[in-house]
Each structure stands twice: as C-alpha cells, then as structure tokens.
Amino acid sequence: MNLLEVADLKKHFPIRAGLLRREVGQVRAVDGVSFHIAAGETLALVGESGCGKTTVSRCILRAQRATSGAIRFMPEDGRVVDLATIPKRELRPLRRHVQMIFQDPYASLNPRMMVGDIIAEPLKVNGVPAAERRARVLELLELVQLPASARTRFPHAFSGGQRQRIGIARALALNPRLVVADEPVSALDVSVQAQIINLLLDLQDRLRLSMLFVAHDLSVVRHVSDRVAVMYVGRMAEVAPTDALYRSPRHPYTEALLAAVPAPDPGRRGRRAPVAGEVADPARPPPGCAFHPRCPYAVDRCRVERPELREVEPGRWASCHRAQELSLAGVT
Amino acid sequence: MAERSVLSIRDLAVQFRSEQGTVRALDGVSFDLRAGRTLGIVGESGCGKSVTARSILRLIDWPGRITGGQILLDPEEPQPTDLTALGPESRRMREVRGGRVGLIFQEPMTALSAHYTVGNQIIEAVLQHRDLSKADAKAQAIALLGEVGIPHPQRRIDAYPFELSGGLRQRVGIAMALAGDPDILIADEPTTALDVTTQAQILGLLQRLQREKGIALMLITHDMGVxxxxxxxxxxxxxxRIVETAPVARLFAAPRHPYTRALLRAVPSILATPRQRLSTIGGAVPHPGLRPGGCSFHPRCAENLGERCRREVPAPVPLNEDGGASCFLAEDAA
Incomplete structure (x- = not known):
C-alpha cells in the first residue's frame, strides 16, 4: 500500500443566492480526483488558479471536509485510515503525521515567539519533555542549516529565506510521514529560492521525505518532484513521472502549459503560439472534456463525453480521448 | 541598429528619508529607451526597478524624492524635456503621463476603479489626451478594447472590472495605458499575477502592439524566462544600481558581472534534469538602507577581489550599444 491514496475525491461548494440563501448551484472545485504518493516520493500537484490543487491539499489536511471520495493514509506500517471520513476525535493523534509548509514565511511564524519555541511547539503539544525538545530543536536547526543561536531570536531578525527554513524545521519536528508544501518557494527571490529548492532536495535524500508539493511554477517542479499530477478545472488531466511528463506529455493541456513557460534561453524564443482562451469557470465547466474549447486537437467526442483518467502506459495516466493517437510536444 | 532614443535616463538618483536614515533607492542609474525596442530590467526585490519606473512618471511619493540626474524626453531633439525639472502635477507632466509614457501595472486594479465601467474609464483616459467628442471617444475606447484582444468589445465596454477574469483585466489595463497613444510603455511585472497560459497571451499581445506601433517598451520583471x-x-x-547591460543573447551566453552569472545559474529551468540542484548565491539581498560599501554585491560575490571590491565603487556600465558590467573583473578583462 502507498503512503497516501486519494480515490475519486470530490469537493463541491454550494452557490447560494437570494434572500433565503437557497442553493442555486455548485462549484465543483474538485470533481473526482485520484492519485497516490509512495513512501519517500515527492508528488507535485500543478495547475493554474482555480484548478482545485489547493482544495485537494486542504482536504488531505482536513482543513476542509471532502464531499465524497477516499483519502487513505498510512500513519504507520500496516495501519490505514481514511482522512476524508475519520471522526474528528480520531483525527487529532494523526495530525502529527501530516505536516505543512506554508507559502508566506512572513505570515506563518508568530512574531512574538522565539524561533526555538516556534520549532518546539509541535513537540510540546505532543508531550515531548523539555530536555528532549531542546536537543531536537538544535538538531532541526542544523538540518535546515541555521545557526544554533537562531533559537533565542525572533522571526523579524531573519530574511524571507531564513524564515522559510524555520517553517520547514517546524514542519519536520515530529518526523511526519507526509509533508504538504503549498507553494513553498513562490514568495522568494530567485537567489533565495534556489537555496530552499536545494534544501528540499537534501531533505528528500537525507530523510526519505514524502511530500505533496503544490505549485504553479513548472520550472521549480521539474527540479524537486519525482512525479507530477496536472489538474485542470477540478479534474486530473495527467499524472506521470516528472521527466517523462516534460519530455512527452500525454494530455494537450500539459503540452499547452509547458509551451507557455518562458525558458531562460533567448534561442528558444517564440517557438510556439500560446494556447487560446481562458481557464473555464468551475461553476460552469464546459460539457465533455473541460479543456475542449481551448484544445487544438478537440473532436466531436470531446465536446460531449467526459474523458476518464486512464493508464495510457505503465505508470502514466491521462484523461484524454485521444491520448493514444496524439503525438504531443514536450520540452527537452 | 541604434534606433532613435526616445528617453534618456542619466545618472538618476532617488532617496527615501526615514527615521533610520536615508535610503539610496537609486544611485546613479543611466539607460536609454529606443523606439521599437524592448529594454528588459531585471533584478530581485529592493533593486530599484519599480522606483525607476515611478521616477520616470514622477510618481515617487514623499518621503522619496529625485535627488540627482536627468530624465530626458526626446533626447535627440533640439529641445529635450527634462522630466525631473517638471512639477509632478504640472500640466506638461500630466500630458507626458499617459500621452507620451503609458504605464502597465502588475495588478491592473491599481489603474482601474472598481466603481466605474471599463468603458467609462477608458473614455475618460482618451478624453484626457485627445480632443474628441464623447461619441468618438467611445468609438475609440471600443477600438482599443478590440486591439488588446478583448472579445465582443461593444458589449464588454459596459462591464465592471470585477466581472472580468485576471487576464481580461490586464488587457483592459493595457488598453488604458494605450488610451493616450503613448510612444513609450513601461510595464512593471505585467504578468507576475497571471497564470502561465494567460502570461503567454499577454506577452504576445505586448510584442504585437510594440511591433505595430513602434513603441519603446521598458519591461520590468524578476523572471529571467520573461x-x-x-x-x-x-x-x-x-x-x-545597474550592474550590467547587454544585448539579450549575450547576457545569457556570456554574462560579464558575477551577479548576473550567479543569478542565471540560480534560476530554476523548465529544461532541468531530474533532481537537479541549483547554484546558489550566499546570503540574501540586504535592505537598501544597509548597502555595503565599495561594490554593493561584494559580500555575496564568489569572485570578489577582496580589499578593492570592499573599498572602491566600480565605474558604472558604459552607455554604448554593447553594454558592459560595473565590475573590476570586467574592466580588467576589457
């Protein structure tokens, strides 16, 4: 069994209107999403705004309750729980196994707490004795390459990159089985971003970290993830090993996304025309395949029949009726 | 190439006063904007790229002020206008702002009001710069919306900004910037807030407009891909400060300043190999109020020469077409 298995996850939000706040429709923010994360693996969840990637991560963290579907999680070997349905009472002891790294290192650290206390807080909540906490904090600071003296200072004394290291140390304090990182480097300057990307790569190697990496930046994702899951309007477009996905995408939306990323190489300028149109409204997704109005390969079937996510070759899934016949361009 | 220069910035200095002391936000910046060309300005936070844009439009608010240098409009004409000599609210400056120099913001709502329709705002901007009847201005506004690729402009003209997607709002922002028919456009991180497929569309639009109108475009970004x-x-x-200028191909192929070299190696790439680590630059960008002496990059510079870089400020980049670097290493190599 994998560390995490998400099966047919749905999260629908009601649209209410009028004096009586009657439900007049639904936003299908997540509409039947399946994927897994193996132990020691980093899966990137990518897509444009409104695709539902953040809602998926919030359902896994149970910051939001799934409408339906299963989120099977293995907190220790041989035991499996469903994070989608487990009662709140039983959820609490599980929280230590799933930790979070936030996007904004300025908003996610309490300015009135010393760094040592911030990192120790999850340990304290979980009843780790004071002496042990102290030793663990020092260990964690070393792990994220901050000096031991950081312990007694306040967050404001640190730069954005250093604060993100503090947030990472806090997330790792309890040796979580799974780390959910929501855009952990997108608020950082390039020179600092590179440091944090390298740190995450180090931690993956040293700790065999399992990570769900939610991101919109496909360049960053190519560096840090083992596999990539691409979402579009609440559905999974494609799931594949990272290098395979970038070299030879199997879904036209993945092809369009990759083509849109400007590469830092003037020799590649203007190689492809950008995909037309805009991301569909998840409150009124187009019938059939949600990408069909923008898809240069769409045929009649795409306009009426919604494609399911299918395994198109071993280890690769795509939800496109034409996945087997199209030959799509990647970036190499 | 040497296209006509339409705007010359010479030795521009901007300072911000605060209780902690004076911050030199710009410290001797010089460059030219040329008709039909795009100057990309790149740097990390606090480098002064947005202050440069705001200085040109005289939009620097107290406690900031221009303390030196010139901003010459039409430098090749017999009588160039020095924008630093104009009052920020003078009639001439208001004509220049929008009429000669258009500004595109990162967040289009900076330029748009939530309370008026898109059409009202563009018509207003058109009338500010052109002597037209209301009906003609409206026709002009519809034409502008069409030009920036907004579908059904006759209908969209009555929309409020909040009814539009981020991509359409940025198109409206561009239409606003074009309302006074400027020949210079300043785009300050115009696609940073947008999704990547929308970004590609907006960049394509800017390229097309520039080609068709021969606009001098100053594009501010933190993204080496852009x-x-x-x-x-x-x-x-x-x-x-400007540490290096170069034609784009050379900048990527043979960067001359250690900061540019380090920055290019630190950029994540869509072409990376799996688990590829990045070169890093030690430390972080210091607060502009705590600028190191000598070459301000020296504490983070892997190639620094020690004493000399700590004490002496390298000469600014040369103002020729081939550019150069403000660095002793580059001087010595030349």
Whole structure:
C-alpha cells in the first residue's frame, strides 16, 4: 500500500443566492480526483488558479471536509485510515503525521515567539519533555542549516529565506510521514529560492521525505518532484513521472502549459503560439472534456463525453480521448 | 541598429528619508529607451526597478524624492524635456503621463476603479489626451478594447472590472495605458499575477502592439524566462544600481558581472534534469538602507577581489550599444 491514496475525491461548494440563501448551484472545485504518493516520493500537484490543487491539499489536511471520495493514509506500517471520513476525535493523534509548509514565511511564524519555541511547539503539544525538545530543536536547526543561536531570536531578525527554513524545521519536528508544501518557494527571490529548492532536495535524500508539493511554477517542479499530477478545472488531466511528463506529455493541456513557460534561453524564443482562451469557470465547466474549447486537437467526442483518467502506459495516466493517437510536444 | 532614443535616463538618483536614515533607492542609474525596442530590467526585490519606473512618471511619493540626474524626453531633439525639472502635477507632466509614457501595472486594479465601467474609464483616459467628442471617444475606447484582444468589445465596454477574469483585466489595463497613444510603455511585472497560459497571451499581445506601433517598451520583471522571451537589451539591477547591460543573447551566453552569472545559474529551468540542484548565491539581498560599501554585491560575490571590491565603487556600465558590467573583473578583462 502507498503512503497516501486519494480515490475519486470530490469537493463541491454550494452557490447560494437570494434572500433565503437557497442553493442555486455548485462549484465543483474538485470533481473526482485520484492519485497516490509512495513512501519517500515527492508528488507535485500543478495547475493554474482555480484548478482545485489547493482544495485537494486542504482536504488531505482536513482543513476542509471532502464531499465524497477516499483519502487513505498510512500513519504507520500496516495501519490505514481514511482522512476524508475519520471522526474528528480520531483525527487529532494523526495530525502529527501530516505536516505543512506554508507559502508566506512572513505570515506563518508568530512574531512574538522565539524561533526555538516556534520549532518546539509541535513537540510540546505532543508531550515531548523539555530536555528532549531542546536537543531536537538544535538538531532541526542544523538540518535546515541555521545557526544554533537562531533559537533565542525572533522571526523579524531573519530574511524571507531564513524564515522559510524555520517553517520547514517546524514542519519536520515530529518526523511526519507526509509533508504538504503549498507553494513553498513562490514568495522568494530567485537567489533565495534556489537555496530552499536545494534544501528540499537534501531533505528528500537525507530523510526519505514524502511530500505533496503544490505549485504553479513548472520550472521549480521539474527540479524537486519525482512525479507530477496536472489538474485542470477540478479534474486530473495527467499524472506521470516528472521527466517523462516534460519530455512527452500525454494530455494537450500539459503540452499547452509547458509551451507557455518562458525558458531562460533567448534561442528558444517564440517557438510556439500560446494556447487560446481562458481557464473555464468551475461553476460552469464546459460539457465533455473541460479543456475542449481551448484544445487544438478537440473532436466531436470531446465536446460531449467526459474523458476518464486512464493508464495510457505503465505508470502514466491521462484523461484524454485521444491520448493514444496524439503525438504531443514536450520540452527537452 | 541604434534606433532613435526616445528617453534618456542619466545618472538618476532617488532617496527615501526615514527615521533610520536615508535610503539610496537609486544611485546613479543611466539607460536609454529606443523606439521599437524592448529594454528588459531585471533584478530581485529592493533593486530599484519599480522606483525607476515611478521616477520616470514622477510618481515617487514623499518621503522619496529625485535627488540627482536627468530624465530626458526626446533626447535627440533640439529641445529635450527634462522630466525631473517638471512639477509632478504640472500640466506638461500630466500630458507626458499617459500621452507620451503609458504605464502597465502588475495588478491592473491599481489603474482601474472598481466603481466605474471599463468603458467609462477608458473614455475618460482618451478624453484626457485627445480632443474628441464623447461619441468618438467611445468609438475609440471600443477600438482599443478590440486591439488588446478583448472579445465582443461593444458589449464588454459596459462591464465592471470585477466581472472580468485576471487576464481580461490586464488587457483592459493595457488598453488604458494605450488610451493616450503613448510612444513609450513601461510595464512593471505585467504578468507576475497571471497564470502561465494567460502570461503567454499577454506577452504576445505586448510584442504585437510594440511591433505595430513602434513603441519603446521598458519591461520590468524578476523572471529571467520573461527576459529571454521579450527583451532586446537587458539591464540587470542590484541595490539601486545597474550592474550590467547587454544585448539579450549575450547576457545569457556570456554574462560579464558575477551577479548576473550567479543569478542565471540560480534560476530554476523548465529544461532541468531530474533532481537537479541549483547554484546558489550566499546570503540574501540586504535592505537598501544597509548597502555595503565599495561594490554593493561584494559580500555575496564568489569572485570578489577582496580589499578593492570592499573599498572602491566600480565605474558604472558604459552607455554604448554593447553594454558592459560595473565590475573590476570586467574592466580588467576589457
């Protein structure tokens, strides 16, 4: 069994209107999403705004309750729980196994707490004795390459990159089985971003970290993830090993996304025309395949029949009726 | 190439006063904007790229002020206008703002009001710069919306900004910037808030408009990919100074300043190999108020020469077409 298995996850939000706040429709923010994360693996969840990637991560963290579907999680070997349905009472002891790294290192650290206390807080909540906490904090600071003296200072004394290291140390304090990182480097300057990307790569190697990496930046994702899951309007477009996905995408939306990323190489300028149109409204997704109005390969079937996510070759899934016949361009 | 220069910035200095002391936000910045060309300005936060844009439009608010240098409009004409000599609210400056120099913001709502329709705002901007009847101005506004690729402009003209997607709002922002028919456009991180497929569309739109109108475009970004896609010439800024200028191909192929070299190696790439680590630059960008002496990059510079870089400020980049670097290493190599 994998560390995490998400099966047919749905999260629908009601649209209410009028004096009586009657439900007049639904936003299908997540509409039947399946994927897994193996132990020691980093899966990137990518897509444009409104695709539902953040809602998926919030359902896994149970910051939001799934409408339906299963989120099977293995907190220790041989035991499996469903994070989608487990009662709140039983959820609490599980929280230590799933930790979070936030996007904004300025908003996610309490300015009135010393760094040592911030990192120790999850340990304290979980009843780790004071002496042990102290030793663990020092260990964690070393792990994220901050000096031991950081312990007694306040967050404001640190730069954005250093604060993100503090947030990472806090997330790792309890040796979580799974780390959910929501855009952990997108608020950082390039020179600092590179440091944090390298740190995450180090931690993956040293700790065999399992990570769900939610991101919109496909360049960053190519560096840090083992596999990539691409979402579009609440559905999974494609799931594949990272290098395979970038070299030879199997879904036209993945092809369009990759083509849109400007590469830092003037020799590649203007190689492809950008995909037309805009991301569909998840409150009124187009019938059939949600990408069909923008898809240069769409045929009649795409306009009426919604494609399911299918395994198109071993280890690769795509939800496109034409996945087997199209030959799509990647970036190499 | 040497297209006509339409705007010359010479030795521009901007300071911000605060209780903690004076911050030199810009410290001797010089460059030219040329008709039909795109100058990309790239740098990390605090490098002064947005202050440069705001200075040109005289939008620097107290406690900031221009303390030196010139901003010459039409430098090749017999009588150039020095924008630093104009009052920020003078009639001439208001004509220049929008009429000669258009500004595109990162967040289009900066330029748009939530309370008026898109049409009202563009018509207003058109009337500010052109002597037209209301009906003609409206026709002009519809034409502008069409020009920036907004579908059904006759209908969209009555929409409020909140009814539009981020991509359409940025198109409206561009239509606003074009309302006074400027020949210079300043785009300050115009696609940073947008999704990547929308970004590609907006960059394509800017390229098309520039080609059709021969606009001089100054494109401010932190994204080396956007620079590679868009710029003809590039200026790299660090802590209020330009550390390198170069034609875009050379900047990527043979960067001359250690900061540019380090920055290019630190950029994540869509072409990376699996688990590829990045070169890093030690430390972080210091606060502009805590600018190191000598070359301000020296504490983070892997190639620094020690004493000399700590004490002496390297000469600014030369103002020729081939550019150069403000660095002793580059001087010695030349």
């Amino acid at each position: 620079i590679a896609e868009m710029a003809d010439e590039v200026a790299v800024m660090y802590l209020g």
